[in-house]
Amino acid sequence: MTKSTRLVQNLILLVFALYALVPVYLVFLAAIRSEADLFSGPLTLSWPINFANFGRIWSEAGFATYFMNSVITAVSVTVLVVLTAPLAGFAFAKMNFRGREVLFGLFLAGLVVPAPSVIVALYGNLQAIGLIDNRIGVILPQAALLMPFSVFMMRTVMQDVPDELIEAAVMDGAGLFKIYLTIVVPVVKPGLMSLGLITFLFAWQEYLLPLVVFQTESLKPLTVGAASLQGRYGVDYGGIAAAGLIAFAPLVVLFLAMQRSFVRGLTAGAVK
Amino acid sequence: MLTTRSAYLFLAPSLALYVLFVGLPILQVFGFSFFDWDNGIAGDFIGLANYGRLLADGVFWTALWHNAIWVVLTLAFPLLAGLVIAAILAERNASVVRWLGAIYFIPRTIPLVVAGIIWGWIYNPIFGLLNFGLEAVGLGGLAGAWLAQDNTALLSLNVVGAWTFFGFCVIIYLAAIQSIDPSLYEAASIDGASWWRKFRDLTVPLLRGSTLFLGLYAAIEAMRFFDLVWVTTQGGPGYATEVLTTHIYKTFFLVGDFGYAATLSVVLLIIVLSISAGAFALLRKP
Numbered sequence: 361m362t363k364s365t366r367l368v369q370n371l372i373l374l375v376f377a378l379y380a381l382v383p384v385y386l387v388f389l390a391a392i393r394s395e396a397d398l399f400s401g402p403l404t405l406s407w408p409i410n411f412a413n414f415g416r417i418w419s420e421a422g423f424a425t426y427f428m429n430s431v432i433t434a435v436s437v438t439v440l441v442v443l444t445a446p447l448a449g450f451a452f453a454k455m456n457f458r459g460r461e462v463l464f465g466l467f468l469a470g471l472v473v474p475a476p477s478v479i480v481a482l483y484g485n486l487q488a489i490g491l492i493d494n495r496i497g498v499i500l501p502q503a504a505l506l507m508p509f510s511v512f513m514m515r516t517v518m519q520d521v522p523d524e525l526i527e528a529a530v531m532d533g534a535g536l537f538k539i540y541l542t543i544v545v546p547v548v549k550p551g552l553m554s555l556g557l558i559t560f561l562f563a564w565q566e567y568l569l570p571l572v573v574f575q576t577e578s579l580k581p582l583t584v585g586a587a588s589l590q591g592r593y594g595v596d597y598g599g600i601a602a603a604g605l606i607a608f609a610p611l612v613v614l615f616l617a618m619q620r621s622f623v624r625g626l627t628a629g630a631v632k
Numbered sequence: 633m634l635t636t637r638s639a640y641l642f643l644a645p646s647l648a649l650y651v652l653f654v655g656l657p658i659l660q661v662f663g664f665s666f667f668d669w670d671n672g673i674a675g676d677f678i679g680l681a682n683y684g685r686l687l688a689d690g691v692f693w694t695a696l697w698h699n700a701i702w703v704v705l706t707l708a709f710p711l712l713a714g715l716v717i718a719a720i721l722a723e724r725n726a727s728v729v730r731w732l733g734a735i736y737f738i739p740r741t742i743p744l745v746v747a748g749i750i751w752g753w754i755y756n757p758i759f760g761l762l763n764f765g766l767e768a769v770g771l772g773g774l775a776g777a778w779l780a781q782d783n784t785a786l787l788s789l790n791v792v793g794a795w796t797f798f799g800f801c802v803i804i805y806l807a808a809i810q811s812i813d814p815s816l817y818e819a820a821s822i823d824g825a826s827w828w829r830k831f832r833d834l835t836v837p838l839l840r841g842s843t844l845f846l847g848l849y850a851a852i853e854a855m856r857f858f859d860l861v862w863v864t865t866q867g868g869p870g871y872a873t874e875v876l877t878t879h880i881y882k883t884f885f886l887v888g889d890f891g892y893a894a895t896l897s898v899v900l901l902i903i904v905l906s907i908s909a910g911a912f913a914l915l916r917k918p
Contacts, residue, residue: 361723365827369720376717377735380799383750384738386761390753444645451642456635463643470654472904474856476877477897480884481660482653484672504653507646526634536638565743567859572885583745587863590749597753604746611741619734626800627807 384612390601413602417589421599423606425578426585430564430607433498433581437563440503441510442556446548449514450540454526464515470508475568478505483572497573502566506559513558516628517551518544554625557618561611582607658901664894672890682895692896695867695874698786702793702854702875710794711846714801719835721802722809733806736799744796744859751792752864755779779865782872789873792860797853801846808842809835841915848911855904876900 392409417423451457452464482501483492491497521544529539545552567583574580580588586603615622665682668675686692717736721729739747754761755778763775778788812834820830836843858877861867867874867882876896884893 361827369827372716373720373732376713376798377732379795380736380739382761383747383754383795384742386754387746387750440649444649447642448646451639454634455639455642456633457637457639460639463647466655467650469905469908470650472852472856472908473654473658474858474877474900474904476856476858476880477900478654478657478661480880480890480893480897481657481664483884485657485660500649501653504649507650507654511646523633530634536634536636536642540642561741565745567743567745567862583743583859586743586749587745590752590863600749604749607746608742611743612738615737615741616734619730622737623733623803623807626803 387601387604390597391605393598413598414606417599417602417606421585421589421603422577423582423585423603426580426582427606429579430581430583433495433502433566433570434560434563436495436499437502437506438556438560440499441506441559442552444503445507445510445555446514446518446545446552447540448511449516449518450544452511452515453518454521454523467508467511471512473505473508475505479568479572486573492573493575493579494573495579498566498569502563502569505569506562510555510559513555513625513628514551517548517555521547550621550624551628553618554621554628557614557622558625560614561622564611661894661897661901664890665898667891669890672888674890678891682891685892686895686899691871691874691879692876692899694871695876695879698873698875699855701786702790702857703851705787705790706793706797706850706854707847709790710798710801711843711850713794713798714805714846715836715839715843716831717798717802718805718809719831721806722835729806733799733803736802738799739796740799742796744857745863747792747796748860748863751788751795752779755788780869782869785865785869785872789860789864792864793854793857797850804842804846805839808839812838844911844915848908851907851911852904855900855907876903 389405391413392405392411394410394412418427448467452460486492486497486501491500525543525547526539529543534542564581565583566581567587570579570581570584571587574584582603586600586607589600589603664674666677666679668678668681717732721732724732742750753759757763757775757777757780760778762778763772766772766775776784778784816834816838817830820834825833856877857875858881861873861875861878862881865873867878877900880893880896880900883889883896887893
């Protein structure tokens with residue numbers, strides 16, 4: 361490779377690294393600055409770090425509650441998906457049954473369904489069964505909307521389980537559910553981990569469902585809280601920045617800590 | 633392969649959730665679209681009258697046009713960037729790949745609501761970093777109210793969309809490049825092929841499958857994105873950033889026209905399903 365090619369390549373890598381990071385850095389900077397020097401002063405970190413914005417947002421603006429709500433919803437959705445989708449993935453990957461192709465096609469079509477296009481009917485249904493302004497009314501539809509991707513990914517993961525393992529257990533007379541729990545699950549644990557992480561990420565980021573389902577302030581998650589803050593706290597930029605940081609920092613940390621598992625999940629859904 | 637009816641028991645939980653909260657609403661939306669609605673109560677069966685309204689609804693066509701622009705921009709910019717970056721990274725050592733891969737992907741982990749807020753500040757005409765930077769390099773004449781002007785609002789939002797998406801493209805392309813037989817590149821190097829030659833004649837054709845996948849993904853997301861527009865411009869100024877999903881949302885929650893909102897939803901569903909059917913046909917072809 362010539363020197364100039366290498367230089368151009370490094371430049372490309374750098375420009376895109378800045379594109380990715382500068383906005384994140386800016387919000388971090390705004391969150392730890394005091395109101396007075398928010399828009400003055402250089403774009404370097406000031407010392408000591410000022411946590412006043414976080415304190416104000418956390419206690420006064422209700423972000424402690426929003427945060428807990430995000431945790432509750434995202435964890436519930438994740439548990440629900442991880443308990444159900446792998447069972448379906450196992451059936452599609454390793455079992456022969458009538459209607460297999462049709463049912464799988466049904467899930468496949470769901471991969472592209474836009475949430476806003478079902479909301480018109482979903483909203484009325486949730487109202488009819490009393491789930492508007494109720495956590496369950498977000499958790500169940502959210503898990504359902506993530507189901508096609510999850511089942512699709514789990515089918516891919518389950519296909520890698522050696523048939524001999526399962527056949528040997530069947531010979532021994534073990535029931536299918538027992539085989540699933542004692543033989544399949546241990547083998548696909550990394551895949552389940554990836555599924556859990558990705559589901560958690562998507563559930564935490566969800567905005568539309570909680571926006572339309574929750575009316576009570578004490579039920580709303582971080583995404584809805586942060587968006588409404590823009591209206592309520594119009595000029596408290598330090599506060600809004602701190603709120604934004606609270607809304608995404610857990611995801612960034614989780615991703616950096618579990619990068620390998622995330623990437624495995626993202627590519628498992630894609631490549632095959 | 634086990635032939636067994638227990639398969640249905642394994643499918644039951646996810647299928648039940650999916651049918652109740654996705655499948656059923658889709659059928660209902662389809663049904664809703666044939667009725668005249670008043671205050672959330674179904675009135676007369678009016679056949680295709682709601683669909684006839686589409687023709688005269690200028691906002692619908694504007695929104696559709698914006699979605700189409702968004703599809704093209706997303707296919708052009710983040711996909712290409714992802715491909716080039718992945719091809720460069722493929723020849724770098726593992727720790728560089730790991731670090732840069734993580735950095736590029738970080739925006740994807742940020743909820744679009746928050747991304748919209750952050751970039752709203754960058755684009756702010758009074759204190760935004762973009763105008764500040766342009767003035768600093770002597771291009772102050774280009775400065776503007778990026779999200780508040782008809783001619784820049786959609787494009788400015790697309791830069792935010794690309795920001796959250798290109799890292800995903802890098803990761804998908806990188807995984808695919810790493811599964812290409814390295815001897816192909818070695819052979820090309822021995823023949824004296826330049827980096828660009830190898831990129832054009834080996835990498836790009838061999839990654840066709842990933843390009844189709846990402847293309848499909850990008851096109852679907854471009855048709856169904858909502859959060860980013862809703863928290864920044866709500867479709868404005870005027871209708872400058874109106875897209876199908878915001879048009880549905882407003883028609884349903886603000887106007888309360890259930891029948892027409894359902895009709896728009898059906899149109900959106902038909903579009904995304906057609907796009908994916910087309911892409912699958914392409915994927916099947918060797």
